[in-house]
Amino acid sequence: MISTRLTERLGIEHPVIQAPMAIAAGGQLAAAVSSAGGLGMIGGGYGNEGWLSEQFDAAGSQRVGCGFITWSLAEKPHLLPLVLERNPSAMFLSFGDPAPFLAIAKAANVPVICQIQTLKDAIHAIEVGADIIVAQGTEAGGHGEKRATFTLVPEVADYIAARSPEVLLCAAGGIGDGRGLAAALMLGADGVVIGSRFWATREAMVHPNMHRAALEATGDQTIRSSVMDIARNLNWPTRYTAHVLQNEFTDRWNDDLEGLIEQAESESTRWTTSAWAAGDTNVANTFVGEVVGLVNSIEPAGALLDDIVSRAEKLLQTSFT
Numbered sequence: 001m002i003s004t005r006l007t008e009r010l011g012i013e014h015p016v017i018q019a020p021m022a023i024a025a026g027g028q029l030a031a032a033v034s035s036a037g038g039l040g041m042i043g044g045g046y047g048n049e050g051w052l053s054e055q056f057d058a059a060g061s062q063r064v065g066c067g068f069i070t071w072s073l074a075e076k077p078h079l080l081p082l083v084l085e086r087n088p089s090a091m092f093l094s095f096g097d098p099a100p101f102l103a104i105a106k107a108a109n110v111p112v113i114c115q116i117q118t119l120k121d122a123i124h125a126i127e128v129g130a131d132i133i134v135a136q137g138t139e140a141g142g143h144g145e146k147r148a149t150f151t152l153v154p155e156v157a158d159y160i161a162a163r164s165p166e167v168l169l170c171a172a173g174g175i176g177d178g179r180g181l182a183a184a185l186m187l188g189a190d191g192v193v194i195g196s197r198f199w200a201t202r203e204a205m206v207h208p209n210m211h212r213a214a215l216e217a218t219g220d221q222t223i224r225s226s227v228m229d230i231a232r233n234l235n236w237p238t239r240y241t242a243h244v245l246q247n248e249f250t251d252r253w254n255d256d257l258e259g260l261i262e263q264a265e266s267e268s269t270r271w272t273t274s275a276w277a278a279g280d281t282n283v284a285n286t287f288v289g290e291v292v293g294l295v296n297s298i299e300p301a302g303a304l305l306d307d308i309v310s311r312a313e314k315l316l317q318t319s320f321t
Contacts, residue, residue: 006190178310
């Protein structure tokens with residue numbers, strides 16, 4: 001067993017949080033991770049009230065948290081109290097200013113996790129009251145920025161140790177096995193947030209075609225781009241790009257964003273209505289990060305978590321003998 005400040009603070013067995021991946025992270029995945037000793041998170045994403053209710057119901061009696069894309073939550077702030085009524089184990093806020101929502105969550109005695117991509121953002125999140133900081137490197141799947149996990153994590157760790165030692169730190173981005181967990185702890189983190197590797201599990205809400213594409217891919221075949229956000233008519237802040245598997249759609253449009261904007265109506269229909277629903281991986285993008293090169297099977301989330309932790313334990317024991 002690996003005991004850290006994170007396991008003590010959250011009352012979990014393993015220092016592993018499953019990322020609240022929009023669409024993919026539903027109640028079944030969150031419950032499976034929590035049942036196995038980590039903290040599972042429902043991906044609130046862009047805020048669909050009915051979907052959120054269904055996923056909390058699907059999680060049953062398991063203690064799970066919920067995450068939101070913060071700039072989107074700002075457009076639907078009524079969703080926060082609705083989620084807090086479900087007594088989540090934690091709230092996870094990413095990609096926007098967490099300040100407007102922190103006080104509300106903490107008034108409900110819910111720990112607040114803030115994911116950041118720069119030291120500047122980490123400092124702001126700490127100043128407004130975040131309980132846990134997640135330093136996300138560019139290796140991560142989904143949206144992010146340009147800092148690498150291996151340097152961002154210790155930089156934030158040093159800041160926290162010197163200025164706010166009561167705040168906890170998790171590492172995210174490129175962590176997919178026991179080596180990643182062990183390395184993150186050695187870098188100064190109290191635990192990890194894992195997204196892409198849990199995306200590639202049986203409980204994740206992912207089309208089988210996208211799982212197959214991930215199994216056949218390497219980390220070399222990923223790309224950071226904005227084309228899928230333009231295609232989906234999502235108003236993502238320009239500082240963030242999405243990390244996905246490269247495909248025919250990104251090959252066509254990544255170097256011609258203006259052209260895509262001009263044809264956004266037809267391309268949006270092709271991407272969202274046709275390709276996404278059908279699992280057409282030549283058009284719709286597979287949202288996964290560089291850890292895809294470590295994905296060799298689609299297995300139950302609980303078994304995956306057990307393997308990650310047991311391998312990390314062995315590595316950490318070896319490093320101290």
